[in-house]
Amino acid sequence: MDRRLPDSMPSTPTVAGFASRRNGYAEESPHDGMIPSPLTLFEGLTALEATVAVLVVSVVAAVGMEFAVLRVARRYVATTDSAYDDIVISSLRAPLVVTAALAGVYLLTQLPSVRSSVLVSPQLLDSVFGRPSLSVIVLVWAYAANTVVNRLVAAVNAEGGRFDFAPVFSNVWTLAVLGGSVGTLLWLWGIEITPLLGAAGVAGIAVGFAAKDTVANFFGGIALYFDDTYKIGDYIVLDDGTAGTVIKVGVRSTTLLTRDEVMVTVPNAALNAAKVTNESAPQRRRRVRVPIGVAYGTDIDAFEALAIEAALAEPLVLDSPRPRARLRSFGDSALQYELLCWVNGPTRRRRVQHELNRALYKALADADIEIPYPKRDVTVTATSDADSGTPTERTAPRPAVDGGAAGGAGGDGTP
Numbered sequence: 001m002d003r004r005l006p007d008s009m010p011s012t013p014t015v016a017g018f019a020s021r022r023n024g025y026a027e028e029s030p031h032d033g034m035i036p037s038p039l040t041l042f043e044g045l046t047a048l049e050a051t052v053a054v055l056v057v058s059v060v061a062a063v064g065m066e067f068a069v070l071r072v073a074r075r076y077v078a079t080t081d082s083a084y085d086d087i088v089i090s091s092l093r094a095p096l097v098v099t100a101a102l103a104g105v106y107l108l109t110q111l112p113s114v115r116s117s118v119l120v121s122p123q124l125l126d127s128v129f130g131r132p133s134l135s136v137i138v139l140v141w142a143y144a145a146n147t148v149v150n151r152l153v154a155a156v157n158a159e160g161g162r163f164d165f166a167p168v169f170s171n172v173w174t175l176a177v178l179g180g181s182v183g184t185l186l187w188l189w190g191i192e193i194t195p196l197l198g199a200a201g202v203a204g205i206a207v208g209f210a211a212k213d214t215v216a217n218f219f220g221g222i223a224l225y226f227d228d229t230y231k232i233g234d235y236i237v238l239d240d241g242t243a244g245t246v247i248k249v250g251v252r253s254t255t256l257l258t259r260d261e262v263m264v265t266v267p268n269a270a271l272n273a274a275k276v277t278n279e280s281a282p283q284r285r286r287r288v289r290v291p292i293g294v295a296y297g298t299d300i301d302a303f304e305a306l307a308i309e310a311a312l313a314e315p316l317v318l319d320s321p322r323p324r325a326r327l328r329s330f331g332d333s334a335l336q337y338e339l340l341c342w343v344n345g346p347t348r349r350r351r352v353q354h355e356l357n358r359a360l361y362k363a364l365a366d367a368d369i370e371i372p373y374p375k376r377d378v379t380v381t382a383t384s385d386a387d388s389g390t391p392t393e394r395t396a397p398r399p400a401v402d403g404g405a406a407g408g409a410g411g412d413g414t415p
Contacts, residue, residue, distance in 0.1 A: 058104025065100045066093075083155055091148035095140045106133040134188055142181040149173050157232060169225065171251045213269065217252045220268035224254075229271075230278050235346045239275035242266070245347070259347065279346035285318065286346045290356045293334030295370040300327065300335065303369060310359040311341045316352045318342040334372040 070093055077085040109130035150170045186193045208215055230236050230246050236256070237243040244256030244264055254271055256264045279286060294303055304325040311323035323341035330336070339360070343352050364371060 054104050054108045058101050058107075061100035061104070062097050065096050070096065084152060087151045087155060088148055091144050091151060095137075095144040098140045099137050102133040102137050106130050109133075131189055135185055138181060138184050138188065142177050146174055146177045172222070213267075214252060216269040217267050220270075220272035221249065221251055221254075223272050224268060225249075229276055230281070234278050234280040237277040237279060238266070238271075259350075284345050285342050286349055288317075288341050288343055288349050288352050288356070290339040290341075290353055290360070291328075292337050292339060292360055293331060293372060294337065294364070295334060295372045298335065298369055302367070303337075303364075306363050306367060306369075307337070307339050307360060310363050311339060311356060314341075314352060314355050314359065316343055316348055316355065318344060333374065 070089065073089050077089055106129070109126055150173070153170050183193060186196070224230070232246050232249060234246050235243070236246060242256065242258075242264060244258040246254060247257045247263070248255040251268075253265045253267050256266060258264060292307070294300075307325045308323050311317050312319070317323060318341070321342050323339065326338050326340060328336045328338050339356065341352070341356075343349055361371075
């Protein structure tokens with residue numbers, strides 16, 4: 001069944017709007033008899049009675065949401081060990097209360113008795129009260145959605161572990177919420193977004209060519225996140241020798257803190273294309289290799305026991321796995337050994353190498369075990385005069401003095 005709508009009726013969706021306006025007619029949806037409209041609850045009431053009823057329902061819903069639903073939810077989440085549900089409840093408090101309050105304002109603008117009783121036109125009523133109420137609801141929920149996800153990401157990052165969300169996820173989520181909110185508001189106010197989408201596509205192509213490095217860094221950061229290459233707190237080494245602890249992962253770049261306490265900013269695109277060695281994964285402990293040579297003829301059993309004892313005496317060396325000494329090769333003048341041990345973290349290796357080198361030097365000196373070093377034997381031979389057969393001594397020429405004369409004061413070269 002079709003009915004003629006007045007020209008003053010808006011064409012935007014309403015609560016009762018299961019009908020769409022086409023060519024001045026409203027075509028009823030087949031679901032009209034299946035899903036009752038909230039407006040039917042206020043049929044038969046005058047404009048004043050409907051206004052009071054809607055306002056009372058809105059206030060009761062807002063108060064009930066604040067002091068009943070949210071209070072019960074807070075008491076429940078207080079009994080759990082996880083902090084994530086606390087973040088969700090605290091972030092959703094404002095949008096739930098605002099929605100309960102402003103939904104009544106919007107519902108009031110859609111009541112036929114109220115629309116026919118006000119002095120202003122229905123379009124102005126929608127523009128002043130209806131659409132602004134929905135706009136505020138959209139903005140509040142967008143802010144809450146962005147806040148709750150960012151807080152959850154920050155909470156997960158604070159706990160550490162391998163299940164760490166990269167901060168780039170928060171940035172992507174913020175952009176998605178912003179785009180969705182803008183599109184919803186434009187649709188709500190009846191602004192056709194199809195031309196805007198076409199223009200945005202052309203602009204996106206132009207921006208992509210103009211800012212290809214920035215776009216490459218952005219997608220490089222996303223690829224690094226999904227590849228789980230590293231996380232904040234990991235110690236990484238790049239193929240060019242740059243090494244440091246990851247302290248920040250942004251949309252464009254990753255910041256490293258070197259052992260010299262210098263911050264190095266590396267573009268995500270470069271990281272995505274480089275060979276990255278994560279020395280903090282899959283676990284933080286790292287092996288330390290200390291090369292040392294001892295002279296041939298050394299009691300290797302006694303030396304190995306001495307080296308292991310020196311490693312166990314170092315507080316930074318882990319007891320498990322146990323340190324061990326390995327004979328690697330027979331050198332030109334020494335037996336080449338390696339002392340192997342483990343430390344709890346890649347940044348402690350240099351310190352442990354220093355301490356073990358000191359301890360081994362002292363222990364070997366006390367045990368009279370020689371640490372060989374390269375030696376050179378120099379043989380000096382004398383040359384003989386070809387005529388007399390007597391040896392002669394060759395001396396290097398002396399520098400010239402006194403205006404070019406070499407030798408003594410007489411200038412004839414004699415001392």
